Amino acid sequence: MYSGRKFAAFLFDMDGTLINSIASAERVWSDWAHRQGLDVSAFLPTIHGVRAIETITGLALPGVDPAHEADLLLKAEAADLDGILQIAGAAAFLNSLPPERWAIVTSAPRELALLRMQAAGIPVPAVIVAAEDVSRGKPAPDCFRLGAERLGFDARDCLVFEDAPAGITAAEAAGAAVMIINATHKHALQSQHAAIGGYEGIGITLDENGWIALEPQRSAA
Numbered sequence: 001m002y003s004g005r006k007f008a009a010f011l012f013d014m015d016g017t018l019i020n021s022i023a024s025a026e027r028v029w030s031d032w033a034h035r036q037g038l039d040v041s042a043f044l045p046t047i048h049g050v051r052a053i054e055t056i057t058g059l060a061l062p063g064v065d066p067a068h069e070a071d072l073l074l075k076a077e078a079a080d081l082d083g084i085l086q087i088a089g090a091a092a093f094l095n096s097l098p099p100e101r102w103a104i105v106t107s108a109p110r111e112l113a114l115l116r117m118q119a120a121g122i123p124v125p126a127v128i129v130a131a132e133d134v135s136r137g138k139p140a141p142d143c144f145r146l147g148a149e150r151l152g153f154d155a156r157d158c159l160v161f162e163d164a165p166a167g168i169t170a171a172e173a174a175g176a177a178v179m180i181i182n183a184t185h186k187h188a189l190q191s192q193h194a195a196i197g198g199y200e201g202i203g204i205t206l207d208e209n210g211w212i213a214l215e216p217q218r219s220a221a
Contacts, residue, residue, distance in 0.1 A: 001179075001194050001196070001202070001214055001216070002159065002177065002179070002194060002213075002214055003214075004213065005177070005213065006207060006212060006213045007157060007158055007159040007177065007211060007212050007213070008101070008148075008151075008153040008157035008211055008212075009101045009102060009103070009148065009151045009153050009158045009159075010101065010102040010103075010158065010159050010160075010161065010212065011102070011103050011104075011105050011144055011147045011148060011155075011158050011159070011160045011161070011171075011176065012102065012103070012104050012160075013049070013104075013105060013107075013160070013162045013163060013164070014104050014106040014108060014113055014116065014117070014122075015048070015049075015106065015108060015116070016048060016049070016163035016164060016181065016183070016184045017087065017162055017163045017167075017181045018086065018087055018090045018094070018104070018117075018120070018161075019084055019086050019087060019090070019116055019117070019120040019122060020084065020085050020086075020184050021116055023082070023083045023084075024077065024080045024081060024082060024084055025047065025048075025077065026044055027080060028076045028077050028080055029043075029044060029047050031076070032069070032076075036059075036061060038059075048163075048164045048166075049138055049163070049164025049166040049167045050137060050139075050164075050166050051070075051107045051137035051138070052069075052070040052073050052074070052107075052109075052131070053066050053067060053070040053131075053137075054137050056069050056070060074109050074111065074112055077112050078111060078112050078115055081115060084116055084119040084120050085120055086120040086121055086122055087181060087183045087184075087198050087199065088183065088197075088198035088199060088200050089198050089199030089200035089201075090120075090122060090198070090199050091121050091122055091123060093199035093203075094122065094123050094125075095123055096203065096204060097204065097212070098206070098210060098212075099125065099126055100126065100151065100152075101210060101212060102125055102127075102151075103125050103126075103129065103147040103148075103150065103151055104125050104127075104128045104129070104147075105128075105129040105143045105144055105147040105160075106128070106129070106130055107137050107143075107166075107167075108131060109130055109131045109132055110128060110130035110132060113128060127150045129144075129146050129147040138164075138166040138167045138169070138170040139166040139167070139169035139170045140170060140173070141155070141170050141171070141172075141173035141174035142170075143170060144158070144160055144170055144171055144174040144176055145174050148174075148176075154175075155171075155174040155175055155176045156174070156176060158177070159176065159177045159178070159179055159212075159214075160174075160176045160177065160178050160179070161179050162178060162179070162180060162181065163181045163183070163184060163189075165189070168189075168191065168193070177193075178191075179193065179194050179195070179196065179214075180193050180195040180196075181195070181196060181197075181198070182195050182196070182197050183198050200217065201216060201217050202214050202215070202216065202217055203215050203216070203217040
């Protein structure tokens with residue numbers, strides 16, 4: 001678990017990493033996919049960790065305007081916040097971090113990200129990189145590089161918390177270390193990266209320069 005390694009900052013994906021929004025997202029996207037005549041069960045696994053506009057563009061559906069459809073999906077997702085919960089221990093873990101040393105880097109639009117954070121009880125960081133902040137979404141590394149830059153660091157000195165293959169690829173391309181969150185996975189991702197099921201078993205220590213190390217959380221006596 002990166003024992004003894006120190007990081008300048010932590011960069012967190014949101015959906016599936018800090019919050020569980022799968023039920024909400026899949027309700028909205030299932031309705032949309034059904035209207036488009038798609039195989040819903042085959043399509044749904046492709047939506048996670050990727051910006052809506054890129055998901056829709058990749059389908060190349062005749063007569064479909066990806067920007068328009070992405071906007072409609074945003075409105076539908078913003079109206080459906082039922083069942084959105086934080087990943088175990090996420091809020092407490094975030095609150096333990098120095099506020100200038102972490103950011104959320106999400107493929108969700110900012111408006112939706114803020115609504116979901118509020119619904120899940122997740123603290124809002126000073127730095128958020130959302131879908132509209134980059135021209136290329138995950139798996140491109142741009143978002144993580146931008147998140148690190150806005151915190152004043154290089155992505156290569158950061159630890160990225162991710163749950164989706166597109167995000168993991170983006171973090172790798174940015175040169176960051178990766179911690180996989182398996183909380184919402186039916187089957188753990190097969191990866192060479194460290195992985196945890198939630199945040200309840202980990203804590204942090206800070207050195208004299210504010211760099212962060214992960215430590216196993218000691219149980220109360």
